[in-house]
Amino acid sequence: MINKFQSLNNPKKELMRRWGLIFLFSTLALLVLFIPIPLLDTAPLNRHIRIEASMFQFDPGEVRVNPGDRVTVELVSTDVVHGLSLDGYDFELIADPGQSKTSTFIADKAGVFRFRCSVACGNLHPFMIGKMQVGPNLLLLRGIGLGLLSIAMAIFSLQHQFQTTVRMTS
Numbered sequence: 001m002i003n004k005f006q007s008l009n010n011p012k013k014e015l016m017r018r019w020g021l022i023f024l025f026s027t028l029a030l031l032v033l034f035i036p037i038p039l040l041d042t043a044p045l046n047r048h049i050r051i052e053a054s055m056f057q058f059d060p061g062e063v064r065v066n067p068g069d070r071v072t073v074e075l076v077s078t079d080v081v082h083g084l085s086l087d088g089y090d091f092e093l094i095a096d097p098g099q100s101k102t103s104t105f106i107a108d109k110a111g112v113f114r115f116r117c118s119v120a121c122g123n124l125h126p127f128m129i130g131k132m133q134v135g136p137n138l139l140l141l142r143g144i145g146l147g148l149l150s151i152a153m154a155i156f157s158l159q160h161q162f163q164t165t166v167r168m169t170s
């Protein structure tokens with residue numbers, strides 16, 4: 001019995017075509033996932049970021065800067081003593097209750113870095129964590145790329161099935 005979607009005259013060729021398509025789309029998917037995306041060339045800025053620390057969170061908890069930016073962080077503590085130490089950078093601030101402390105660093109490493117409270121401030125202290133992103137959100141861009149690719153693949157394969165069916169029935 002012949003599969004409804006199989007080409008009547010040359011099933012072998014049809015199979016080759018299918019594998020070819022699967023290969024093509026897998027290659028494209030790998031490209032989308034792993035191709036290096038050049039960082040957007042933006043002129044470095046002086047940034048002032050004010051982060052409020054309270055038990056047990058940072059506000060804002062997520063910060064984004066561009067590579068090369070001169071980032072001045074002002075840590076304000078609203079209750080007890082809190083610290084802010086940034087993973088991947090040699091950067092730390094400690095602010096006394098009701099006070100603020102300011103320091104500057106150059107964001108010369110791209111990526112996502114966590115910052116955490118460096119002073120034991122209570123039982124949920126280990127969960128007092130924020131995120132600093134240096135550069136564009138590559139994960140998001142790649143996710144969108146992959147999404148678009150699967151939509152294209154779905155449309156393509158539906159269209160192909162449709163054409164084969166039409167060819168069979170006419």
Ligand SMILES: [Cu+2]
Pocket residue numbers: 082083117118119120121122125128
């Ligand atoms: Cu703490």
